[in-house]
Amino acid sequence: MSPSRWHRLLVALFVVLALQASVQAQEAAEPPQEYVLGVFPFLPVANLERIFAPIAADLGKQLGRPVKLRLSSSYEKFIAELKRGSFDIVHIHPFDYIRFGKPQGYEPLVARSENLFALFSVKLDSPVNEICELKGKVVGTPPFTGSVTYLALDELRNNGLVPDQDVTIENFSNHLACLQQLQIGNIDACATSSSTLKTFESQFGLSLKRIGQSGEISHTLFAAHGRLPAAERAVIKKFLLSCQLSYIDENLRELFIESSDATSGRYFKAVRDEDYDQARQILERVSSP
Numbered sequence: 366m367s368p369s370r371w372h373r374l375l376v377a378l379f380v381v382l383a384l385q386a387s388v389q390a391q392e393a394a395e396p397p398q399e400y401v402l403g404v405f406p407f408l409p410v411a412n413l414e415r416i417f418a419p420i421a422a423d424l425g426k427q428l429g430r431p432v433k434l435r436l437s438s439s440y441e442k443f444i445a446e447l448k449r450g451s452f453d454i455v456h457i458h459p460f461d462y463i464r465f466g467k468p469q470g471y472e473p474l475v476a477r478s479e480n481l482f483a484l485f486s487v488k489l490d491s492p493v494n495e496i497c498e499l500k501g502k503v504v505g506t507p508p509f510t511g512s513v514t515y516l517a518l519d520e521l522r523n524n525g526l527v528p529d530q531d532v533t534i535e536n537f538s539n540h541l542a543c544l545q546q547l548q549i550g551n552i553d554a555c556a557t558s559s560s561t562l563k564t565f566e567s568q569f570g571l572s573l574k575r576i577g578q579s580g581e582i583s584h585t586l587f588a589a590h591g592r593l594p595a596a597e598r599a600v601i602k603k604f605l606l607s608c609q610l611s612y613i614d615e616n617l618r619e620l621f622i623e624s625s626d627a628t629s630g631r632y633f634k635a636v637r638d639e640d641y642d643q644a645r646q647i648l649e650r651v652s653s654p
Contacts, residue, residue: 399431400424400593403452405443405461407511407539407585408621410436416621417456419612424454427604428597440508453593454601458512458585459644467638471588474602475633476640477622480581483516483556486573488547493554496577497524502553503533505543512585512644513540517556519647520579541565547573564619582647583640587633605633 402421404413418434425432432454437443446452447465457466459481462473485504487493493502504521506514514536518528528534535552537543540561547555548571556579557565566572587605589598610618610632622632 399433400428400453401451402432402434402454402456403443403446404434404436404456405458406437406440407458410438412617416613416617420608420610423608424601424604427600440510450590452590454587454589456585456587459582459641460512460515460648461510462586462588463641463645463648466588470591472591472598473636473638473640474587474589474598475605476586476636477584478632478634479584479622481512481516481584482559482581483513483520483579484559484562485517485520485554485556485576485578486544486547486562487554487576488550489572489574491553491574494574494576495524496520497526498576499524499554500526500531503535503551505535505537505546505552505555507537507540507543507557509536512582513556513558515644515647515651516579516582518651520556520577522650523580524577544573560619560622564616580643580647582644583636586636602635606631606635608632 402417402424404417406413408416413436414434417436421432421434435446435452437446444461444465447455447457447461448469450469455466455471457471462471483506485496485499493499499521504517506517508514518534521528521532526532535546537546540557543552543555543557544562544565546552548569554576559578562573562575587601589601593601608631610622613621
């Protein structure tokens with residue numbers, strides 16, 4: 366090989382190595398890819414920030430990359446982002462997981478350790494003592510797309526009451542708004558979560574009469590999109606199963622999660638897709654004419 370050709374090869378090799386080193390240096394300088402945690406708006410944004418920002422920060426430490434909390438100002442905006450797959454990790458209620466999360470490729474990781482049910486309450490001086498006695502009454506619920514609402518509608522049917530025929534259903538923006546309307550007498554009964562009812566009574570120093578509850582299903586869950594590596598989904602799951610939530614204000618923690626498991630002391634339990642089959646059956650019944 367001629368000296369000139371050797372020279373050209375050496376120059377070409379030098380250029381390739383230099384470019385490779387430049388690319389590696391740029392990659393090393395770039396910050397690690399961040400993940401986005403989305404949360405359905407079951408509480409005011411300020412409360413959700415105080416609950417989930419620390420969880421996102423701890424998840425980031427476990428994963429070795431930032432986890433950015435993205436909160437939505439409305440349920441509609443949250444669902445729109447969910448449908449676009451904008452979230453890498455999501456905290457979502459069971460029926461939205463079934464309707465939107467699973468079809469978009471989100472995989473369940475953990476759910477709250479207690480089960481979810483709708484608790485019906487009336488004022489102490491109400492003549493109503495059982496759910497079946499609500500015929501002709503006005504029953505308040507959270508938003509019409511809420512898990513407690515689906516559970517409440519299903520339980521009314523179980524008691525022989527057809528919603529919007531035998532009872533009038535009024536949807537409110539959240540659980541607390543429903544209880545407030547009950548207290549001032551604008552509705553006859555309210556269906557909420559147990560934790561919200563207890564918190565409402567504690568905050569306002571009053572008592573309401575429980576008249577029954579719906580059946581129970583697996584609770585609100587954390588899910589991760591299938592595009593996340595399996596190893597990272599395992600890290601998220603392991604962290605949440607051991608999470609103590611000690612940094613969350615006690616009053617907020619009661620709104621977020623009712624109790625830890627009596628045996629393990631943990632707030633979350635592992636779940637699989639089939640754990641929401643009962644919720645699927647309820648959704649099918651409620652959606653039927």
